[in-house]
Amino acid sequence: MFRKKLIAGNWKMNKTPADGAALAAELVTLIGKLSDVDIVVCPPFTALEAVGRTLDGSIVKLGAQNMHPDASGAFTGEVSAPMLRALFATHVILGHSERRSLFGEKDAFINLKVLSAFKNQLRPILCVGESLAEREAGSTLKVVQTQLEAGLEGVSKEQAASLLVAYEPVWAIGTGKVATSDQAQEVHGFIRGLLTKLFTESVAQRVRILYGGSMKPANAPELLAQKDIDGGLIGGAALEARSFVELVNAAAAAK
Numbered sequence: 001m002f003r004k005k006l007i008a009g010n011w012k013m014n015k016t017p018a019d020g021a022a023l024a025a026e027l028v029t030l031i032g033k034l035s036d037v038d039i040v041v042c043p044p045f046t047a048l049e050a051v052g053r054t055l056d057g058s059i060v061k062l063g064a065q066n067m068h069p070d071a072s073g074a075f076t077g078e079v080s081a082p083m084l085r086a087l088f089a090t091h092v093i094l095g096h097s098e099r100r101s102l103f104g105e106k107d108a109f110i111n112l113k114v115l116s117a118f119k120n121q122l123r124p125i126l127c128v129g130e131s132l133a134e135r136e137a138g139s140t141l142k143v144v145q146t147q148l149e150a151g152l153e154g155v156s157k158e159q160a161a162s163l164l165v166a167y168e169p170v171w172a173i174g175t176g177k178v179a180t181s182d183q184a185q186e187v188h189g190f191i192r193g194l195l196t197k198l199f200t201e202s203v204a205q206r207v208r209i210l211y212g213g214s215m216k217p218a219n220a221p222e223l224l225a226q227k228d229i230d231g232g233l234i235g236g237a238a239l240e241a242r243s244f245v246e247l248v249n250a251a252a253a254a255k
Helices: 017-031 045-055 081-086 097-103 107-119 132-136 140-151 181-198 201-206 220-224 241-253
Strands: 006-010 038-042 060-064 091-094 123-128 164-167 208-211 231-234
Touching (some): 006 164, 006 208, 006 241, 017 060, 045 060, 081 107, 107 123, 181 201, 220 241, 231 241
Parallel strands (some): 006 231, 123 164, 164 208
């Protein structure tokens, strides 16, 4: 089944509103009307409005990096799905390894966020992946299975069809290390098989699975050529317009 490639940029804790708007404007100019690839940028919360205004009318979609599962309440420092929707965000990254490792987010809490995202017409980018110790212990597939099954508890087949999954080997994030194309494809194929069991074959074939571990212009073509790698969740290379657009172009060229 044909799945349109998707390249998402996770800006993490970088870019002021002015810096973010400038980067977004450069992206819009460089990307133009390219329609072969879906493109999402995920600025920090403070830059969402400015970036969203800049992207208005372009093909680039706006995403957030996280959210709280509740719609409102006494949750100091948090942001809800309705708040993101009010800024015209369409996507949200959930369960990123940095949220799991640095902020102690557990699968059950991430699952609540996934359910809330769907309820509020946001497309979740659910991140799963193993640490270096887990890979060396041979636990990669077990870890990924646990995170995926727990993160998708209660999700319907209809909802799952619009899900995005990002496989991010934690040991390859911001380290310069990259899973080989064979290593990445093995896990992506395993994830698609799990989605088939959880939902159906037709749903699993519609879900796009992104690779999120130090994808750069140099390694992107080989990774994107794998049959179950449908794009990338990009960190460092998303902070500079030309390197990000090179990845978009690599995705457009991938068969």
